[in-house]
Amino acid sequence: MRVLVLYASKMGGTEGIAKQVRDAFVDRGLTADVVDLADARSLDGYDAAVIGSGLYATRWRRPARRFVRRHVEALQAMPVWFFSSGPLDPTAAEHDIPPVGQVHSLMECVGARGHATFGGRLPADAKGFPARAMAKKNAGDWRDAEQIRSWGNQIVDDLISLAPVSPQ
Ligand SMILES: Cc1cc2nc3c(=O)[nH]c(=O)nc-3n(C[C@H](O)[C@H](O)[C@H](O)COP(=O)(O)O)c2cc1C
Structure with missing residues (x-):
């Protein structure tokens, strides 16, 4: 079972989440790669995909939106999960926040x-106008490693139930 984890990240926070999801898969015996959506070209050779983006003004970043629209048929043919990263407070770890x-x-x-x-995550030294202004009040890291790993483990459980043979 080979899984591709794709991410769109401007300031690195979502990249870190994608790598933690990949690590959760690898620890459970799957083969998993993590690729920046700016460089992603195809889903060839993969059995499942996870796609995530940081939220900006209640939207995914463009490379993520574009990749999904360009690869609808390939994505329809495999199990796919999405994630978003955004809230600069503890709410995402406290309760389920539905997709925008x-x-x-x-x-x-x-x-x-x-x-x-x-x-x-918003670095205190974030560059550019809106990010720098937001960082004065909202800088910090609200990514929850346990929540991310647990979600990755749920996906592995689902994949195992979809393919009754052991993952390789
Ligand atoms: C200009 C700007 C707009 C943002 N808009 C949203 C938003 O609409 N919803 C949200 O939950 N988070 C929002 N955020 C927070 C980011 O999603 C958060 O910093 C995220 O971790 C960024 O991901 P990245 O580091 O992978 O780029 C915003 C941050 C910035 C700087």
């Missing part, structure tokens, strides 16, 4: 099996 409308529509397009919202 745009991500919900993309999930419907490809028949995604699930979605998780993870807390975000």
